[in-house]
Amino acid sequence: MREIGTLGSMLRVPFEAMLAHNWARIRALGFDDVRVAHGCVFRNIPAEGSRITELAARARMTKQGMAELVAYLRQRGYVELMPDPEDRRSRLVKLTDRGQAVFNALAEASSGFEAECGRRVGRATWRRFRSLLREVANALEPEAERNVEGRLGPEAWAGEGRPARRQPKRGRKARNPNGGGRSRS
DSSP: OOOOOOHHHHHHHHHHHHHHHHHHHHHHTTOTTOOGGGHHHHHHOOTTOBOHHHHHHHHTSOHHHHHHHHHHHHHTTSEEEEEETTEEEEEEEEEOHHHHHHHHHHHHHHHHHHHHHHHHHOHHHHHHHHHHHHHHHHHHHHHHHHTTTOOOOHHHHHSSSOOOOOOOOTTOOOBOTTSSSBOOO
16 A cells, blocks of 8 residues: 555554554463553553543543443453542542553563664664654644544644534435434425
8 A cells, every 4th residue: 555655644654563563562471352442541541540531531532432441451350440539429440450560561562662663773863753753742732632532623723713514425415403314405
């Protein structure tokens, strides 16, 4: 497949290589029931735990989707639900010792991947790449943080304004905005 040279296509290659490296390492350590999709739980959970709604917001996904991932990991002993000391009606998701082992292994695997990248492109080039990437991430972070629900649109980058209206797909009728199914025109 021919890449078109956009930022997304260029970032995809190292990102997918990192995922392949890290998750192969996790499987080699015997955690073969943890999937790449579960990375958003491990990546976003602080040591003191977090509510599912907070995890979902950090991962830019729905609460329902996060709840499914957490339930899967809980059934397999990677996370546990604890009462929230600040709100007894809520529960915190916390890593178990087994979950912490996966977290630590992912961090170690990621460091190993970066070391390999440094060997392949040269350590100075890798340090320069990381520095530039950090600079870009810092510059874009305010816009990304405003988009906590994960719905990217023109307003997320323009700062203000109404969301763009979606156009119906070719060959489909527009839906009635009053909820009555297809429009009757």
